[in-house]
Amino acid sequence: MDAVAFGHSLGPGIGFNLLVSNTSKHRDFAVAVLGAKVLHHSDDFSVFSLSGSVWMVHADHTYKTNVLYGVATKAEGRGAGAELRAYGVDPDKAEAAARAGGWTVLAGALDKPHGLREAVILDDDGYAWVPGMAI
Numbered sequence: 001m002d003a004v005a006f007g008h009s010l011g012p013g014i015g016f017n018l019l020v021s022n023t024s025k026h027r028d029f030a031v032a033v034l035g036a037k038v039l040h041h042s043d044d045f046s047v048f049s050l051s052g053s054v055w056m057v058h059a060d061h062t063y064k065t066n067v068l069y070g071v072a073t074k075a076e077g078r079g080a081g082a083e084l085r086a087y088g089v090d091p092d093k094a095e096a097a098a099r100a101g102g103w104t105v106l107a108g109a110l111d112k113p114h115g116l117r118e119a120v121i122l123d124d125d126g127y128a129w130v131p132g133m134a135i
Contacts, residue, residue, distance in 0.1 A: 001040040006047070010054065016084070017056040018127060019063055025124040026057045033097045033121060034086050034131060051088045082127055083120075089131035091119035111135050 020026045023046045030036040030048050039047040039054070044062045048055055086094075091109035098105050098121045106128065107120040118132035 001045075001047070006040075015054055015056070017058060018125070019060055020057045020123075020125050021060055022124065023057055023059050028101070029098075029103060029123045029129075032101050033094045033103065033123075034089050034129065035094075050086060084127055084129050086129060086131045088133060090133055091117050091131045094121060094129075094131035095119045 018026070023041065023043055027038055027041050027046055027048075030050075031038065034050055036048040036050045039049055041047075044059050046057050048057075095105055095109050098119075103124070104122040105119065106122060107118075109117055109119040111117050115135055116132040117135050118130050121129050121131070123129060
């Protein structure tokens with residue numbers, strides 16, 4: 001993947017990049033649980049799309065000179081406090097896939113008072129993913 005061409009393809013809008021311990025484990029989670037499409041994958045960097053949104057992950061070792069490196073890799077539960085919402089993803093299917101794949105389901109699929117059915121699932125780095133659909 002050409003970095004410049006990819007960079008120019010982004011936006012406008014909001015995107016996110018996660019630092020992960022292993023890009024292959026994140027790929028497996030993103031595909032199996034969320035139904036994401038892999039746009040690019042390597043041991044260093046991966047790009048995913050889901051419902052018109054794009055996100056990236058970088059392996060820890062690629063950030064050794066980045067200001068976030070020490071913060072992210074030394075934090076207990078590096079995903080603590082972040083809730084990543086995947087709208088339009090069936091929470092029942094995501095929960096079943098997460099359980100089958102050995103990921104942690106913090107909250108099984110439930111109908112919520114705000115009109116969505118949601119689950120809360122942790123990936124290998126402790127990021128909380130919330131697949132949800134309108135009830």
